[in-house]
Amino acid sequence: MSSATIDLPLHGNGTQLFRKLRRLTFLFWPAAIVAFFVILGQQYQWIDVYPEQWVLPVQDWLNQAMKWLIHECSFGLFTFKELTRSLAWLVSWPFKLGMGLLVQGFDISFQLPLLGRIEGHLPHVSWLGVVGCVSLLGHYLQGWKLALISGGCFLYLAVFGQWVSAMETFSSILVAVPLGVLFGLILGIISYWSKTAEILIRPLLDMMQTVPIFAYLVPILFLFGFGPVSAMLGTVIYAVPPMVRCTHLGLQAVPDSQLEAGITSGCSRIQLFIKIKLPSALHQIMVGINQVIMLTLNMVIIASMIGAGGLGYDVLTALRRLHIGRGLEAGIAIVVLAIALDRLSQAITQSRRRKTASSKNEGIRHRHSLTALGLLFATLALGAEFQWIALYPEDWFISTAPFWDGLMSWINIHLYDVLNTLRSFLLIYLLVPLKKFLLGLPWSVVIAVLAYAGYRLGGWRLALLIAAAALFPAITGYWEKTMYTVYLCGIGVCIAALIGIPIGILAAGNDRLASGLQIILDTLQTLPAFVYLMPCVMLFRVGDVSALVAIVAYAVVPAIRYTLHGIRLVPIPVLEASTMSGCRKRQILTKVQFPLALPQIMLGINQTIMLALSMVVITSLIGTSDLGQEVYIALTKADIGRGMVAGLGVACIATVSDRLIQAATARQKLKLGLA
DSSP states (O other), X not given: OHHHHHHHXXXXXHHHHHHHHHHHHHHHHHHHHHHHHHHHHTTOHHHHSOOGGGOOOHHHHHHHHHHHHHHTOEETTEEHHHHHHHHHHHHHHHHHHHHIIIIIOEEXXXXXXTTEEEEEEEOOOXXXXXXXXHHHHHHHHHOHHHHHHHHHHXXXXXXXXXXXXXXXXXXXXXXXXXXXXXXXXXXXXXXXXXXXXXXXXXXXXXXXXXXXXXXHHHHHHHHHOXXXXXXXXXXXXXXXXXXXXXXHXXXXXXXXXXXHHHHHTTOOHHHHIIIIIHHHTHHHHHHHHHHHHHHHHHTHHHHGGGTOOTHHHHHHHHHHHTOHHHHHHHHHHHHHHHHHHHHHHHHXXXXXXXXXXXXXXXXXHTHHHHHHHHHHHHHHHHHTTOHHHHSOOGGGOOOOHHHHHHHHHHHHHHSHHHHHHHHHHHIIIIIHHHHHHHHHSOHHHHHHHHHHHHHHHHOHHHHHHHHHHHHHHHHTTOHHHHHHHHHHXXXXXXXXXXXXXXXXXXXXXXXXXXXXXXXXHHHHHHSOHHHHHHHHHHHHOSSHHHHHHHHHHHXXXXXXXXXXXXXXXXXXXXXXXXXXXXXXXXXXXXXIIHHHHHHHHHHHHHHHHHHHHHHHHHGGGGTOOSHHHHHHHHHHHTOHHHHHHHHHHHHHHHHHHHHHHHHHHHHHHHHHTOO
């Protein structure tokens, strides 16, 4: 008995000591790897600096492949270039139709046998008619509240002088969104039916979502030419991935009971798909459509670089001239348009009118449609007599540009010393030391440590993937630019997390704060990335500090949103049990809520990294020397290989961070018993 009583404590202490030693090995091996490579680096220079003779000419290969594709690749009677230009010509027709209806009108000219040639001009739809039709659509879907919101958003565009540009953007959206939905739906169905197709499509979607948007523009410019049609096709490519994923997930989530009922009733495979699977997946598919609309609006400014007009061109022009007021007005107009389209698309998803429409008589069913048609024709007829009905008068415009310009001037005059001190502090004590440290790290050490982290979190397969992704910038000659991108993005993500996580925790415990914060987050998420650059440049001048502030402001939203969501997802019985066990409020937060919400918080950090990377590419316009600058230079010089290699370098950074965070999140869920 005495020996038993002595052995138990020894066994417990031994187990605890063993666990502590295991935890220490996680830190020991990276330190050992670093020491090993540092010692070797004193004798072998290639361990510290990747040799230039080992660099592979990947960008030259890509340039040659693109030249072959454009000039030599053919399919029978047509070359590949002719096919792409034919596609662009085909897409241009619905765009011209939309522009004619909403912006320009139609010039008509035709010959009649008895009357001779008739020429004239059909006016475009009145602004008053568009506002009224949008309001009627909102009323049909969800009543007067949505009618006021959607109609008010479009009225805002007219009152603040953004109507013509907004309708040009809206015309491109009316073409790009259906194309994105169609292609995404087809690819989602194909990936659902075929496992081989899914294996091939999934990495392609990952690459499309991580390669910077700028990198799309260079090959699109070569294949489809310069103009709004090329911009729309680039927008479609950018917006397709979420539609594919949502379609695939929706079809996978169809309950087995519904499928069994369809099989029992004698449905064929096609009938089962059309009558049961697609209707059941409709809600998830509508979520994908909503994402396509939002991503299309996100793309409007970047698309203006290759010929798209509208609000995106206005923001880009204001950024180049540093007209803060005009740029913010156009950016806010994009936000307002996004809010209206987002609410309408969500209402279509949630509306129950379609389910009850069959019980209504024919007249009531089409009341809104008839009213909308009547309104359009009435405003067209009255617009011929009263110009203010056809086009909102310029004398009635309201402009906030002087206010924003004055606010920036006041801040620069009265807070110059404070801002300059903050800028100098960030440069001297944070940015410059970290940049020197990261740029001075040997490439071999970075790859080895990342591969070890991948092995510890996910095994050899993940380690090999991480090592390959981290090695790509080195073998293509972009290692220094990549580490510069990591430095700027890493600091921005850390600051965004330090700001966003506490705000999310505070909002999770206060419903009023959470509801007000939700409006701010929605606005920040729909505000175009370019809009963040203008005030940052005006306040902190061109350089890394302006880029850092813009990255933090743009990327902080997911950190707040996912933290709030994760804290609120903690089960109430768990909170009650911790309260009954005597835990204080702070202990409940640190010991219960935060650990259980950590997987959701990590997903938010992952999204923060993705947004930071996309913003880092855009900050190349204000003087940063990262991979984004290479992509932008490639766009200006039409160098396809250079742009694609730099874009793939950004995708490699995103892949490494995404896979490591996913593996860490999976381990945390397994540890908590959530998986």
